[in-house]
Amino acid sequence: MMTVSTWLLFLTISLLTTFSPGPGVLLAIANCATLGPRKALCSSCGNALGILMVATLSVTVVGLLFKTSATAFLMLQLAGGGYLILLGWRQCGQRGFGAAGPGQATPAATAHAQGDWQTLRQGLLVALTNPKSLMFFIALFPRFMGGGDAGGARFVLLTATFAACAMLSHLTYIALARPVLRFMAGGRRARWFNGATGLLLIALGVSMFTLQRQA
Template sequence: MTTSTWLVFLLASLVTTFSPGPGVLLAISTSASVGVRRTAYSSAGNALGVVVVATTAAAGVGMLLQTSAVAFAALKALGAGYLVYLGVRQWRRRAAPLQPAAAGAATVATRRGLFLRGLLVALTNPKSILFFSAVFPQFMHDNEPALFALLISTFVACTLLSHLCYALLARAIGKRAMSASRARLANRAGGAVFIGLGCSLLTLSARPA
């Protein structure tokens, strides 16, 4: 792969990972509720999920989802349901998501729980599989393990970078949070976005535009 080709893939990865989606929203929500450091665990889980998704897409699962309506509908329903579940939890949360994390907040969200949450968000997002099944073939001219490792490493690095930027942004905004009413409104707004993302998955077509 030439440097110019890699730069094209890098640009596509940056645009994709910095575009608001389930992983980005999870990073923002986690950072605001338990802090930037704890967000690293959910982001690590999300990154692992991206690796699994990319590998399965390269193995042909992406093509299966594009040709099998049943398989695609099942994954789509699973992903939508999980996002709606996260949205309902966010909506009902009493702690203010845009305030600095409380001292005991870290004990509520365990490292394992945060990691698994990030992993599940990545694994149940059919958009990711469709992205890799549509984009990877444009850069994978042959089945070279080294080339695949380079592409997936680039995408994972972009994913972690985007999560870090959004997490730091959430912390900066959190320092300005004041009243309980605004905190409650932010909770419900975040929950509504999660639910909206989940519902949007139900309208996702198996054939990317």
């Protein structure tokens, strides 16, 4: 079985990785602004589910294909980058906040048009189409998995740990963002905030195209 010191090392790496703002975190903040905290949590749950799926894929034939095939890597780059650019473009078009609090304006009708499943699916797709996530697991897991009969238990422990760290980071960023969002709730400031987060999502999408495959 995995020693406590080895697990603590993986936990430290996971916390440092998940608390570094990435597409999932930025999507959660954007959804918190335009749709409210509850739906932001839906996207975070979808992102955590996507992380579990990516971790599973990284130790299967899909991970090997991704590592050895330039075509598979390029397709994932295009899918991930394109999806983030699309989300960023939509975010730039949001004119107000859906996360209205006491005394604030009523949420826009367009903010409520997006259902929980659609929001969860957004987070899921962001995780599944992020080449960085797959590269991370392909590079890191072999160093912690080890061999023997306990490999399955280690895999479950590692993936659950990383997914829990991702959820914790999202909850933290959402909680920290709420006071900022209350201050930015004015019409012009809301448009500026939505535009800024949308441009950041677009920039992250463009950065996906610059990733280099690690053989």
